[in-house]
Amino acid sequence: GAGVSQSPSNKVTEKGKDVELRCDPISGHTALYWYRQRLGQGLEFLIYFQGNSAPDKSGLPSDRFSAERTGESVSTLTIQRTQQEDSAVYLCASSWRLSTYEQYFGPGTRLTVT
Amino acid sequence: AQKVTQAQTEISVVEKEDVTLDCVYETRDTTYYLFWYKQPPSGELVFLIRRNSFDEQNEISGRYSWNFQKSTSSFNFTITASQVVDSAVYFCALSEYGQNFVFGPGTRLSVLP
Numbered sequence: 566g567a568g569v570s571q572s573p574s575n576k577v578t579e580k581g582k583d584v585e586l587r588c589d590p591i592s593g594h595t596a597l598y599w600y601r602q603r604l605g606q607g608l609e610f611l612i613y614f615q616g617n618s619a620p621d622k623s624g625l626p627s628d629r630f631s632a633e634r635t636g637e638s639v640s641t642l643t644i645q646r647t648q649q650e651d652s653a654v655y656l657c658a659s660s661w662r663l664s665t666y667e668q669y670f671g672p673g674t675r676l677t678v679t
Numbered sequence: 680a681q682k683v684t685q686a687q688t689e690i691s692v693v694e695k696e697d698v699t700l701d702c703v704y705e706t707r708d709t710t711y712y713l714f715w716y717k718q719p720p721s722g723e724l725v726f727l728i729r730r731n732s733f734d735e736q737n738e739i740s741g742r743y744s745w746n747f748q749k750s751t752s753s754f755n756f757t758i759t760a761s762q763v764v765d766s767a768v769y770f771c772a773l774s775e776y777g778q779n780f781v782f783g784p785g786t787r788l789s790v791l792p
Contacts, residue, residue: 607782668780672722
C-alpha cells in the first residue's frame with residue numbers, strides 16, 4: 566500500500582499566523598511520531614501517539630505546539646502564533662507498534678515562517 | 680536515559696573505498712532495539728536495519744554490514760566499496776521497549792567520484 570503521506574509539502578506563513586500540518590500514516594500502523602528537523606540538523610522528537618493517545622508530549626517545544634490523532638489514522642500538528650524559529654522540516658513517521666518496529670517516514674512538510 | 684552518539688559529523692571518501700560509521704548508545708534497559716536510517720539529499724528517511732538487543736549476530740546485506748557489540752554498546756555500520764549514491768546523512772537510533780525512539784545527530788557521508 567501507500568507510504569506515509571504529509572501535507573502540505575511546503576508551507577510559507579507569516580510570523581504570528583497559525584499553521585496545521587497533516588500526516589496520513591501507513592494503514593494498520595498504530596504508532597505515529599512527529600519530529601522536527603532544522604536545516605542541517607538531526608531529528609528532534611516532538612510527540613508520539615499510540616493509537617489516539619499521546620503518552621509522551623515532552624518533546625513539544627512550547628505550548629504553541631499541539632497535536633491530535635483521530636483513531637489510528639490521520640494526525641495533525643498545529644503550531645499557533647508561529648515564530649521564525651519554527652522554520653524547519655516537520656517529519657511524520659509511523660510504525661506497526663510503538664518502539665519495537667521500524668518507523669517509516671513521510672516526505673516531510675517544509676515550513677518557512679517569514 | 681537513552682542516548683545515541685555518532686561522533687563522526689562528516690566523512691568524505693573516494694568511490695570504492697570502505698567506510699565505517701560509528702554509533703554508540705546508552706540505555707539502562709536489557710531489551711532495546713537499534714536502527715540505522717539513511718537520509719539522501721532528496722530528504723526522505725529510509726529504513727536500513729533493525730536489531731534487537733538479544734541478537735548480536737552481525738548482518739550483511741550486499742555492500743552493507745553491521746557490527747553490533749553489546750560489550751562496547753556500539754552498533755557500527757560499514758559500507759564496502761562505496762558508491763556516489765551512498766552519499767547521504769546516516770542516522771543511528773535506539774528504542775527501549777515501549778518507549779520512543781532516540782536518534783543520533785547523524786553522520787554526513789560524501790562519496791567522491
